[in-house]
Amino acid sequence: xxxxxxxxxxxMAGLLLLSSAAHALSPESITSLTTGENEQRIDAxxxxxxxxxxxxxxxxxxxxxxEVKLADGKILIVSxxxxxxxxxxxxxxxxxxxxDLINNNRMRNELDIAIAALSLxxxxxxxxxxxxxxxxxxxxxxxxxxxxxxxEKSEKRPKIRTLLVEIRAGIELYSSDKQLRLVAAxxxxxxxxxxxxxxxxxxxxxxxxxxxxxxxxxxxxxESIEERxxxxxxxxxxxxxxxxxxxxxxAALGLAITYGLMGxxxxxxxxxxxxxAYSTYIxxxxxxxxxxxWFDGYVLAAIPVAFIVTALIGVxxxxxxxxxxxxxxxxxxxxxxxISLILMQLVRTLFGAQxxxxxxxxxxxGGIELSSNLVLPYNRIDIILFSVAVLLLIWLLLNKxxxxxxxxxxTQNRSMAGCVGVNTARVDTWAFALGSGVAGLAGVALAQIGxxxxxxGKTYIVDSFMVVVLGGVGQLAGTVYAALGMGITSKxxxxxxxxxxxxxxxxxxxxxxxxxxxxxxxALKGRSVE
Amino acid sequence: MQSRRxxxxxxxxxxxxxxxxxxxxxxxxxxxxPIKVGILHSLSGTMAISETALKDMALMTIDEINKSGxxxxxxxxxxxxxxxxxxxxxxxxxxxxxxxDKVAVTFGCWTSVSRKSVLPVYKExxxxxxxxxxxxxxxLEKNVFYTGAAPNQQAIPAVEYLMSADGGGAKRFVxxxxxxxxxxxxxxxxxxxxxxxxxxxxxxxxxxxPFGHADxxxxxxxxxxxxxxxxxxxxxSTINGDSNVPFYKELGNQGLKAKDVPVxxxxxxxxxxxxxxTKPLVGHxxxxxxxxxxxxxxxxxxxxxxxxxxxxxKLPGADKPITNDPMEATYIGIHMWKQxxxxxxxxxxxxxxxxxxxxxxxxxxxxxxxxxxxNHHLHxxxxxxxxxxxGQFNVVWKTKGPIKAQPWSPxxxxxxxxxxxxxxx
Numbered sequence: 001x002x003x004x005x006x007x008x009x010x011x012m013a014g015l016l017l018l019s020s021a022a023h024a025l026s027p028e029s030i031t032s033l034t035t036g037e038n039e040q041r042i043d044a045x046x047x048x049x050x051x052x053x054x055x056x057x058x059x060x061x062x063x064x065x066x067e068v069k070l071a072d073g074k075i076l077i078v079s080x081x082x083x084x085x086x087x088x089x090x091x092x093x094x095x096x097x098x099x100d101l102i103n104n105n106r107m108r109n110e111l112d113i114a115i116a117a118l119s120l121x122x123x124x125x126x127x128x129x130x131x132x133x134x135x136x137x138x139x140x141x142x143x144x145x146x147x148x149x150x151x152e153k154s155e156k157r158p159k160i161r162t163l164l165v166e167i168r169a170g171i172e173l174y175s176s177d178k179q180l181r182l183v184a185a186x187x188x189x190x191x192x193x194x195x196x197x198x199x200x201x202x203x204x205x206x207x208x209x210x211x212x213x214x215x216x217x218x219x220x221x222x223e224s225i226e227e228r229x230x231x232x233x234x235x236x237x238x239x240x241x242x243x244x245x246x247x248x249x250x251a252a253l254g255l256a257i258t259y260g261l262m263g264x265x266x267x268x269x270x271x272x273x274x275x276x277a278y279s280t281y282i283x284x285x286x287x288x289x290x291x292x293x294w295f296d297g298y299v300l301a302a303i304p305v306a307f308i309v310t311a312l313i314g315v316x317x318x319x320x321x322x323x324x325x326x327x328x329x330x331x332x333x334x335x336x337x338x339i340s341l342i343l344m345q346l347v348r349t350l351f352g353a354q355x356x357x358x359x360x361x362x363x364x365x366g367g368i369e370l371s372s373n374l375v376l377p378y379n380r381i382d383i384i385l386f387s388v389a390v391l392l393l394i395w396l397l398l399n400k401x402x403x404x405x406x407x408x409x410x411t412q413n414r415s416m417a418g419c420v421g422v423n424t425a426r427v428d429t430w431a432f433a434l435g436s437g438v439a440g441l442a443g444v445a446l447a448q449i450g451x452x453x454x455x456x457g458k459t460y461i462v463d464s465f466m467v468v469v470l471g472g473v474g475q476l477a478g479t480v481y482a483a484l485g486m487g488i489t490s491k492x493x494x495x496x497x498x499x500x501x502x503x504x505x506x507x508x509x510x511x512x513x514x515x516x517x518x519x520x521x522x523a524l525k526g527r528s529v530e
Numbered sequence: 531m532q533s534r535r536x537x538x539x540x541x542x543x544x545x546x547x548x549x550x551x552x553x554x555x556x557x558x559x560x561x562x563x564p565i566k567v568g569i570l571h572s573l574s575g576t577m578a579i580s581e582t583a584l585k586d587m588a589l590m591t592i593d594e595i596n597k598s599g600x601x602x603x604x605x606x607x608x609x610x611x612x613x614x615x616x617x618x619x620x621x622x623x624x625x626x627x628x629x630x631d632k633v634a635v636t637f638g639c640w641t642s643v644s645r646k647s648v649l650p651v652y653k654e655x656x657x658x659x660x661x662x663x664x665x666x667x668x669x670l671e672k673n674v675f676y677t678g679a680a681p682n683q684q685a686i687p688a689v690e691y692l693m694s695a696d697g698g699g700a701k702r703f704v705x706x707x708x709x710x711x712x713x714x715x716x717x718x719x720x721x722x723x724x725x726x727x728x729x730x731x732x733x734x735x736x737x738x739x740p741f742g743h744a745d746x747x748x749x750x751x752x753x754x755x756x757x758x759x760x761x762x763x764x765x766x767s768t769i770n771g772d773s774n775v776p777f778y779k780e781l782g783n784q785g786l787k788a789k790d791v792p793v794x795x796x797x798x799x800x801x802x803x804x805x806x807x808t809k810p811l812v813g814h815x816x817x818x819x820x821x822x823x824x825x826x827x828x829x830x831x832x833x834x835x836x837x838x839x840x841x842x843x844k845l846p847g848a849d850k851p852i853t854n855d856p857m858e859a860t861y862i863g864i865h866m867w868k869q870x871x872x873x874x875x876x877x878x879x880x881x882x883x884x885x886x887x888x889x890x891x892x893x894x895x896x897x898x899x900x901x902x903x904x905n906h907h908l909h910x911x912x913x914x915x916x917x918x919x920x921g922q923f924n925v926v927w928k929t930k931g932p933i934k935a936q937p938w939s940p941x942x943x944x945x946x947x948x949x950x951x952x953x954x955x
Binding site: 112229353459494503 | 574575576582583695696698742743744748749751754761775776783784785788790792801804806810813845846926
């Protein structure tokens with residue numbers, strides 16, 4: 001008896017907790033928030049904001065997350081645990097075909113702003129910061145002014161305060177009081193937000209600020225913001241250049257070994273990357289199926305898997321085909337091209353012709369926001385770090401290990417190396433496996449930024465060869481310089497000439513460079529070559 | 531001497547071929563042998579991502595028709611060829627279908643450049659082609675029926691939506707596309723349309739990337755900069771093929787939200803989003819004449835049929851079967867052809883062409899749509915959808931009913947004099 005009672009009270013308490021959110025709003029506002037045309041719903045949101053009632057937040061969030069559904073004249077909040085009536089808070093059974101409450105971009109935007117405005121007085125610093133950021137990035141209406149002023153007064157954190165000042169000043173730009181407008185323009189001059197500049201510009205041009213003094217102040221503010229934005233923009237271009245360079249470097253590193261050091265024109269290099277990317281895909285699927293809780297770590301597990309898979313395929317290729325063709329570049333080219341076609345068709349048969357989905361783990365999605373116009377995406381940063389790590393490993397391997405010594409010896413003078421007892425055939429196999437394995441590593445990285453499909457290799461093979469030839473055959477350092485050089489050059493060109501022209505210009509530059517200096521940026525000195 | 535001999539040889543070969551063809555047609559009319567139907571879609575190469583599904587959809591539809599008794603009491607037999615995303619090979623394979631296999635009709639092509647490549651062949655040999663993909667218009671051929679959208683059935687309504695209050699009231703536009711005929715022509719039309727709505731040239735940015743472009747960092751940075759220069763900005767994307775995946779990935783990572791700068795795409799459907807994590811993309815838009823998420827009985831039956839077929843034939847991706855606009859257009863096209871053949875009582879190309887116009891079909895888009903009696907295009911409804919977190923689309927705007935296609939866009943100078951019907955031979 002006792003226990004039953006306890007259970008019932010517990011259940012009731014739970015229900016109350018669930019429904020308390022909805023109870024806070026009046027039935028009229030719940031109805032007007034969820035029914036009618038978008039215009040009417042937006043008006044309803046505005047009146048909720050005006051009331052400043054922060055207990056409306058959960059229901060607004062329910063609407064935003066598409067959890068609100070309509071059925072038989074009832075407004076339901078549907079979650080995984082069941083459905084409750086938004087008016088009464090009672091648990092109800094979900095009808096078979098509830099009607100979705102559709103929110104388009106405009107509604108979602110209004111909801112976001114409303115939630116942010118109501119969260120300005122939250123006790124949680126992080127929530128307030130996020131809310132202030134959100135409001136600073138959107139155009140706010142005069143109706144929010146009291147709310148913002150109040151929040152500004154009570155705000156202790158300087159970072160949030162600055163944002164609030166900018167929000168308030170942004171609204172006060174439209175004040176009828178000239179003095180207020182003037183102060184607002186001065187306050188906004190310190191901002192680094194592109195949004196603020198936009199609202200300043202539109203105040204100046206579209207809505208026609210008439211007072212000359214205020215106009216001057218606004219112009220000065222725009223100029224100072226623009227200068228700061230300019231620096232960030234430049235930094236952004238450099239970053240994207242380095243990022244493209246690191247992708248090119250990863251794609252070319254394996255080739256720098258197989259082609260650069262061993263002299264094998266390996267047309268199947270791109271397909272090695274493709275196989276690396278597919279290994280990533282398989283590892284991802286295994287993680288999703290068997291260890292979903294560790295899903296975010298799948299990329300780390302994919303790195304050794306991709307390396308081993310592609311290295312093994314490299315060994316097989318070398319032992320069966322390439323070994324018999326050393327010193328016959330044309331035949332090697334044809335044979336490896338044939339292998340590339342076989343590998344592509346194999347993948348197509350196994351996985352289908354369509355691209356497969358490789359999801360970024362959470363720690364690789366999103367980015368660091370340095371300013372409103374400069375976001376450094378995590379996946380790009382990770383790839384830059386990854387390529388540096390791979391480069392370092394290869395350098396260590398070639399310069400600090402016995403195998404590296406042998407590889408260098410064989411590439412410099414095969415017969416002499418053989419004379420002093422190096423098993424050149426085995427060294428060839430090892431080196432080719434290493435080159436293929438590195439291509440597989442590149443595949444892991446490429447899977448994070450682009451398409452994973454049977455044709456993945458084709459996209460990168462030309463660029464890879466270009467980087468290796470430009471850098472100078474037989475040189476790792478040259479490959480690095482060439483990759484970064486090409487990356488940064490093409491990004492700077494792209495920012496004013498467009499992607500199509502930039503690609504052409506880079507190609508022309510490379511051709512001219514190789515005409516003038518066929519040995520590439522760096523060339524091995526001495527008699528040892530060939 | 532040699533050349534004359536080969537010349538005579540080829541002449542006689544053509545003559546024999548023609549004789550065989552006409553003989554074949556005569557024989558077919560009488561007997562109950564299967565009718566051959568050509569399917570001309572790339573099953574390898576860049577376009578395989580999109581076209582493979584169309585091949586499977588065509589096979590499913592043919593299967594369905596055969597099970598219900600075929601056409602004129604005869605079974606259909608599909609002849610599948612693979613032009614491998616190689617544009618000249620489309621012409622070669624098309625010729626093979628018409629001369630060797632003697633197909634009664636062909637369903638195929640995706641990119642405009644492949645359609646332009648087979649066109650001379652179909653005109654020369656008087657073949658019949660059903661083209662299932664939205665395109666740039668500016669073409670009207672007697673031998674082709676276009677079951678995809680013309681610009682006024684997709685691009686223009688989408689931009690009108692972006693300019694409306696619900697679409698965000700965009701005042702500045704970025705026209706972003708892959709560098710080839712379809713995006714260039716569409717953007718030419720859109721630029722003229724925007725100008726007619728009072729948008730200044732300074733408020734339009736046009737950008738192109740090469741086929742297969744994979745690094746969209748700079749482009750996104752440029753869009754952000756352009757958007758920050760004032761007034762509400764929207765992006766109109768005609769990026770085609772698998773470049774869309776890196777584009778949308780970059781969009782998500784750089785934090786460009788649909789609420790701030792919405793992107794409306796004309797070549798991105800359910801199939802293209804398969805390879806993308808759609809969570810950061812919620813709210814970006816696509817304009818089509820069909821979405822898999824449409825709720826109506828015809829679509830429920832259509833998607834179920836497809837799911838069953840995909841499962842039964844173990845197609846790749848059968849665990850998550852997806853239908854999209856060009857697949858629906860393929861389905862409609864084959865049924866319209868079937869109805870026309872039944873009306874004409876023969877598979878003879880000229881008689882079938884005369885019979886296709888005016889055919890009606892209860893399509894999965896929820897409307898009974900009609901082939902225009904004259905201009906070889908369908909009257910189609912237009913839907914605008916926002917991407918949802920699960921990769922499907924939420925329809926946020928639609929036309930009241932099907933609208934008539936304008937293959938000759940009024941926004942291109944000189945088109946007002948062109949006839950709304952193919953030139954008679």
